[in-house]
Amino acid sequence: MLRVLSVFTGSEGDFFVGSREVMRVVNPISPAVKAEIDQILEAIIYLYTESRRITKEVARRANLTGPQLTVVKLLEHLGSLSLTELSEKIRSQNSTVTGIIDRMEREGLVSRARSQEDRRVVHIHLTDKGAQLALEVAVEPMEIFRAAIEDLTPTETKELMKILTKIAKRVQRAVATATERSVKPTDSKSKEPTS
Amino acid sequence: MLRVLSVFTGSEGDFFVGSREVMRVVNPISPAVKAEIDQILEAIIYLYTESRRITKEVARRANLTGPQLTVVKLLEHLGSLSLTELSEKIRSQNSTVTGIIDRMEREGLVSRARSQEDRRVVHIHLTDKGAQLALEVAVEPMEIFRAAIEDLTPTETKELMKILTKIAKRVQRAVATATERSVKPTDSKSKEPTS
DNA sequence: CACTAATGCTTCGTGTGCTAAGTGTTTTCA
């Protein structure tokens, strides 16, 4: 149930782009369908960005940034985590998390402890101050979004899940095909769709 | 049809968080429903992040960053835009776009031109080099995502639109209520920067 | 056992991204 706890660590500026070359999808669409698709995209975008904004707002009240709040809540729930574990949870690079932890350590919210079993590993845990802060920020992750989904009828929920999963699968296939084909020029980076 | 052209200019790290305090939604949910909701969230997150990743990848091949590619394609389609118009299109602050344009101008991809009608305004347009680059990167925005949605049956598309819109509306209401209540600086937190 | 590869983390450089504050230009309106 903590699976989706720490997910929206957004990156720097990007936006949806697909390549026609890559996709080879050129079937013409009616304007009506196009409008529907636009509306779907807008809704998804709205939900994503709005949720991010809310997170930030909640964090700000506790004098934290978005990622810092994420870390605080993760450590509160899971106790101690290695830096790499933390990176995976918040879907960021190790180097990014190093910076976040640096700043949080500076503020006295977390502390690092070298592992005894494997001296490469650093365990990160909340300090008393950090734990106190975690208590004060009574936040459950993604709650607004989750509540909105709960508001649907069971049928709608199932339907939504089914359709979104279908889209995700379709995108995964497209990505797989695309990267496969484009690993020849200046060494294209590719990534597995981590289901 | 360019409405959703330049949308995913992500911000820095945040993630979905809602506050129970704020929402006041505490009805217990069955584990099954919780799992469904998680799956829905995962799908949305996947679609968002994957699309961003794809954009970045496409941009990298043209020696551009995500936002820069967005700007190039926007200017290619729309000709000249003021900085503020550009900011709105890519959903970023003016100050952010100033930086992006600075770097693109440095690379000789775009140029600034003070407006004659209103001397506060700066028009940005592609240089020959920028236009050439735009041609080389044959990209239609959000195409992978769009193609995946087109792959649905008409019924599914309508249903998806309906449900997502419903969720978005619900979130909007929740946000409105929440901000209404929290506009006052609820200074109840331990805010000692200790720096 | 030595040697290489892999792993965990940090450092560095660049590019967003935001807010707040600053500089000019128009608009508004008393």
Place this chain on the structure above:
DNA sequence: TGAAAACACTTAGCACACGAAGCATTAGTG
């Protein structure tokens, strides 16, 4: 009309975010 407000943009300071390179430490191999 003339000062205040609004607007367009830039600057400055901070916090991500990523990739690449570097430093230890551990694992894997001959």
